[in-house]
Amino acid sequence: MKSPLMRLLILLAVAAAMTAPATVSAEPADSINLGFGGVPALMKHCKADVYIVEYEHMLTSKLSVLGRGSEVVYKFDDGEYVEEGKPRGGEIGGRYYPGGGMKGFFIGGSVGYWRTDWTFRHNKDLPTEVRGESVTDSIRANLDIGGRFPINSSNISIMPELNIGRFFPSTTCSYTSPPSQVGAPCSQETEVKAYVFLAVMAGIGF
Numbered sequence: 001m002k003s004p005l006m007r008l009l010i011l012l013a014v015a016a017a018m019t020a021p022a023t024v025s026a027e028p029a030d031s032i033n034l035g036f037g038g039v040p041a042l043m044k045h046c047k048a049d050v051y052i053v054e055y056e057h058m059l060t061s062k063l064s065v066l067g068r069g070s071e072v073v074y075k076f077d078d079g080e081y082v083e084e085g086k087p088r089g090g091e092i093g094g095r096y097y098p099g100g101g102m103k104g105f106f107i108g109g110s111v112g113y114w115r116t117d118w119t120f121r122h123n124k125d126l127p128t129e130v131r132g133e134s135v136t137d138s139i140r141a142n143l144d145i146g147g148r149f150p151i152n153s154s155n156i157s158i159m160p161e162l163n164i165g166r167f168f169p170s171t172t173c174s175y176t177s178p179p180s181q182v183g184a185p186c187s188q189e190t191e192v193k194a195y196v197f198l199a200v201m202a203g204i205g206f
Helices: 004-021
Strands: 030-038 046-058 063-077 082-096 104-122 128-150 155-177 195-206
Touching: 030 155, 046 195, 063 104, 082 128, 104 155, 128 195
Parallel strands: none
Antiparallel strands: 030 046, 030 195, 046 063, 063 082, 082 104, 104 128, 128 155, 155 195
């Protein structure tokens, strides 16, 4: 997928890799984290790709603060109802590292604002099919559990993590077909509110 956010991730990764020191000269206090994730099979009927960019700063020996930008491309399909969308959002949050420093196990949380443009179809591929489009504004609360594992003596770390969270949405929608439905009141809500996904990030400390 060649979205603007994905192009930004690639550019940041290249720039960070070129400027990151080969060996650790001091414990990093800041990090740019770039990653991607997906929805595991336990989320029934839903497939998604998640793209993440973060700036993380160690506030104390065990606590960091972070800012995050994300984009998701998803599809929900239960055989009768189909929903496709592209949520984008920004968040602020923090992580706790029990072992101290920006390494090892962590648990974190964040909250932020998201906006989603999405489409829906009822009675998929039937003569009675109904289509529409929607815009959803949401507050998202996210919990992440994972670890930061440095590669040899470099300031680059691998960061696998599990994310659990929920969107608190407000939606406006309209029907686009059939013609008899266009202009009728629409109250379609998104099927994707709570989620679980796995992600892997590369953290570049400096």
